[in-house]
Amino acid sequence: LNEIQNIVIIGAGNVATHLGLAILKTGRRIVQVYSRSEENARLLAGKLHSDFSVDLKAIYPEADLYIVSVADDAVGEITKSLRLKGKLIVHTSGSVSMDVLRSCSENYGVLYPLQTFSKTREIDLSTVPLCIEANSNDNLQLLELFAKGLSQKVIEVDSEKRKILHLAAVFASNFPNFMFTIAEKILAENKFDFELLRPLILESAMKVQTMNLEEAQTGPAQRGDEAIIMKHVKLLKNYPEFRVIYKMLSDGISGKRIKRFRGN
Amino acid sequence: LNEIQNIVIIGAGNVATHLGLAILKTGRRIVQVYSRSEENARLLAGKLHSDFSVDLKAIYPEADLYIVSVADDAVGEITKSLRLKGKLIVHTSGSVSMDVLRSCSENYGVLYPLQTFSKTREIDLSTVPLCIEANSNDNLQLLELFAKGLSQKVIEVDSEKRKILHLAAVFASNFPNFMFTIAEKILAENKFDFELLRPLILESAMKVQTMNLEEAQTGPAQRGDEAIIMKHVKLLKNYPEFRVIYKMLSDGISGKRIKRFRGN
Numbered sequence: 376l377n378e379i380q381n382i383v384i385i386g387a388g389n390v391a392t393h394l395g396l397a398i399l400k401t402g403r404r405i406v407q408v409y410s411r412s413e414e415n416a417r418l419l420a421g422k423l424h425s426d427f428s429v430d431l432k433a434i435y436p437e438a439d440l441y442i443v444s445v446a447d448d449a450v451g452e453i454t455k456s457l458r459l460k461g462k463l464i465v466h467t468s469g470s471v472s473m474d475v476l477r478s479c480s481e482n483y484g485v486l487y488p489l490q491t492f493s494k495t496r497e498i499d500l501s502t503v504p505l506c507i508e509a510n511s512n513d514n515l516q517l518l519e520l521f522a523k524g525l526s527q528k529v530i531e532v533d534s535e536k537r538k539i540l541h542l543a544a545v546f547a548s549n550f551p552n553f554m555f556t557i558a559e560k561i562l563a564e565n566k567f568d569f570e571l572l573r574p575l576i577l578e579s580a581m582k583v584q585t586m587n588l589e590e591a592q593t594g595p596a597q598r599g600d601e602a603i604i605m606k607h608v609k610l611l612k613n614y615p616e617f618r619v620i621y622k623m624l625s626d627g628i629s630g631k632r633i634k635r636f637r638g639n
Numbered sequence: 640l641n642e643i644q645n646i647v648i649i650g651a652g653n654v655a656t657h658l659g660l661a662i663l664k665t666g667r668r669i670v671q672v673y674s675r676s677e678e679n680a681r682l683l684a685g686k687l688h689s690d691f692s693v694d695l696k697a698i699y700p701e702a703d704l705y706i707v708s709v710a711d712d713a714v715g716e717i718t719k720s721l722r723l724k725g726k727l728i729v730h731t732s733g734s735v736s737m738d739v740l741r742s743c744s745e746n747y748g749v750l751y752p753l754q755t756f757s758k759t760r761e762i763d764l765s766t767v768p769l770c771i772e773a774n775s776n777d778n779l780q781l782l783e784l785f786a787k788g789l790s791q792k793v794i795e796v797d798s799e800k801r802k803i804l805h806l807a808a809v810f811a812s813n814f815p816n817f818m819f820t821i822a823e824k825i826l827a828e829n830k831f832d833f834e835l836l837r838p839l840i841l842e843s844a845m846k847v848q849t850m851n852l853e854e855a856q857t858g859p860a861q862r863g864d865e866a867i868i869m870k871h872v873k874l875l876k877n878y879p880e881f882r883v884i885y886k887m888l889s890d891g892i893s894g895k896r897i898k899r900f901r902g903n
Contacts (some may be wrong), residue, residue, distance in 0.1 A: 448867075491839060491843055495850060543831070545859065546822035548839050548857070551814075551818050551844075552855050559852055567800075567803070574766050575755060576844050577848060579844065580845075581841070582755065583837065583840060586757060586759060588816060592816050592817065595809065597813065607802075
């Protein structure tokens with residue numbers, strides 16, 4: 376098996392950026408970055424000491440690995456125009472099937488990092504679970520070797536199971552962030568700064584790094600404290616949506632059947 | 640104003656423990672710990688180098704401050720039996736009015752730490768917002784001086800506003816933990832370990848320490864990616880409760896009116 380040395384990154388968003396930087400640190404080369412946006416392509420190429428292109432047809436044909444790292448709903452369109460003649464190509468999306476890459480090359484796979492990436496924060500990729508999948512054993516081994524250079528936590532996950540992980544990630548990250556947003560709105564109406572909740576939010580996430588979730592669950596719903604739940608529902612009188620969410624999640628925590636919402 | 644030096648702690652749970660330890664570090668003395676449970680009283684008294692009692696009538700009458708740190712729904716009962724003749728007494732509950740302490744003494748207040756405390760984790764109280772309230776200006780000053788020795792973030796919050804903070808804390812901590820629990824159940828059904836989500840959960844909380852929440856919000860609902868939302872809803876076919884929660888929160892994030900749940 377040939378080791379992967381020269382890499383083309385297609386996409387210039389947060390995942391592309393963090394992945395590219397982590398790859399550089401392993402001593403491999405990013406030879407080219409592609410983005411529709413010249414500004415983004417140039418910016419990331421600068422960070423990765425690579426060339427860049429805004430033309431899919433000008434993508435270098437002789438790299439060892441092509442990483443398609445664009446929004447989930449843009450993967451399909453990109454791959455329509457890419458023909459890579461046997462070169463290994465992977466995408467990084469949680470919810471997109473591996474098979475969308477079949478038209479690009481005979482060798483394809485997925486490298487899905489189970490993490491949230493943002494412009495302003497560095498990520499230590501070595502602790503991030505990398506979920507890999509490939510269309511052949513050889514490609515899987517090649518990809519595994521590559522991924523293990525980036526992270527201590529590499530697991531093989533097929534496209535169906537990867538969708539499950541992506542769904543769980545929505546509950547673990549997107550929905551909690553929405554809960555924070557609701558908390559912020561409640562505070563703002565009462566002239567409190569969101570700053571006040573930051574230590575609590577961080578500690579709540581720290582707790583579940585070591586504790587089990589049942590043990591970590593606290594609050595009125597967990598205690599079955601109906602009096603406080605009723606007070607909270609009253610306090611939410613100006614927010615019918617938040618009130619419904621509060622009731623539903625409190626019922627979920629306290630283990631009540633959520634009958635009234637069934638079938639809606 | 641006399642500074643507070645000798646303190647009695649009523650309660651031996653997580654808040655009592657962490658508060659007691661933080662108070663010790665400021666050079667003050669915990670003279671006594673009360674708990675109904677002799678085991679808990681003895682254990683905490685050991686940690687705080689104090690005496691202990693399991694009899695409310697045997698509580699030392701001459702301390703400078705009495706801290707009632709028990710479950711919200713137990714504060715009322717404790718205070719029924721306590722008569723402290725002018726000594727300053729505070730409770731630490733988010734949702735309990737200051738006035739429940741009126742029967743105990745002429746001098747009373749609240750010291751509410753906006754944080755989640757657990758047995759197995761140390762807390763740096765200096766970064767935890769302490770919300771204080773008192774029945775007079777003198778008591779407020781006394782309490783403020785005391786609280787500022789424990790935390791850099793001391794704010795005056797009346798009983799009504801404190802309930803708002805407590806409600807926001809439910810959204811910021813209890814509900815996210817429930818989201819983690821749902822994610823764990825989805826993973827477990829598919830033989831995945833919850834461990835996989837821990838880096839994501841931690842990073843999601845780290846992000847909002849510096850980023851604003853809108854910027855931090857990612858995922859299919861945020862992008863308006865209906866195709867993935869539909870796939871996720873299908874994947875939740877065995878979990879009608881989670882499916883309803885998924886839809887409702889996705890609608891909330893994408894800004895749709897949550898009409899169908901109104902009035903339920």
